[in-house]
Amino acid sequence: MDQHIKPVALEKAYRLLNHGPTVLVSASHDGVDNVMSAAWSCALDFSPPKVTLVLDKATATRPLVERSGYFALQVPNLSQLQLTYDVGHTSANDTPDKLGKAGVQLFRVEGHDVPLVAGSSAWLICKVLPEPRNEQVYDLFIGEVVAAYADDRVFSDGHWHFETADPSLRSLHYIAGGTFYAIGDAVVAKT
């Protein structure tokens, strides 16, 4: 595992998603790995940390999540701009070598079978909390975060450091048609 990947305390895991980044969703079942991007994922609770994730029924990733009961969210960065777009706009249902074509390299951490995307800024391994009505009616999945990691060059001591880290580590925020915004400058309110 890359020397910069460090565990994040579970009670601080919500901060990895709090600023609304577009995420990469990964999952695995029966030897098949897949990754897709998703703009519609959000923190849901602090402790134990939970997240929401919208997974369309047409995606190839959804059945892997349903069958394994796990998914991972990763916070991609500017160096993964094209990868993030590509895994969101091709499906393994049509392009069997989707991950290879997009340049996705996977790794795993001990104790978890869900594949993680190398080069991301943060990773949250999530266990599905089954809510059949949400999943069927709204394509909405709820997961409990069971492990979290971040690249300590951009997230450490429970805080993002986008303003001092290399710009290539900034998070991506998708709009439409290939256009994303990178996260910008820190601004601080009087507390």
Added chain:
Amino acid sequence: MDQHIKPVALEKAYRLLNHGPTVLVSASHDGVDNVMSAAWSCALDFSPPKVTLVLDKATATRPLVERSGYFALQVPNLSQLQLTYDVGHTSANDTPDKLGKAGVQLFRVEGHDVPLVAGSSAWLICKVLPEPRNEQVYDLFIGEVVAAYADDRVFSDGHWHFETADPSLRSLHYIAGGTFYAIGDAVVAKT
């Protein structure tokens, strides 16, 4: 209504939230208006557009949403940094003049009773789709967007223009402890 506030086509409304901004949540019931900030709100569907919103049981806004069946989300901007922090860190339960102290000015649009926060960059008026289990177990509300508006100096023709608009109109993305990030530069993937 401010001359810059223009309707947004409902099928493009998801784009107002797609980049994960912190939002202001407003609601009204029986003559009582309130506004709070929330980092945990997310698009849920394109058409009809739907959103998710986490509303803690301790908030004064939640009963207004439950009783009226409506809420509005607004996308605040850098000029509202302190206001956004303040309405997220005081409760009308403790500070009856919370809105006055935070400098919140409300307005309404014809046909809707939900109050809107002046000076924001975008507004989504939402009708609650009741899901009692989500609301009770997860504090998770689902709303259908029934009207949407944006300031045409920063969102027009279905697209944000953060990169060319005045920097004071950039969206805010909250982390913790008074620290937000403003949205940054546009970056475009090959489509």
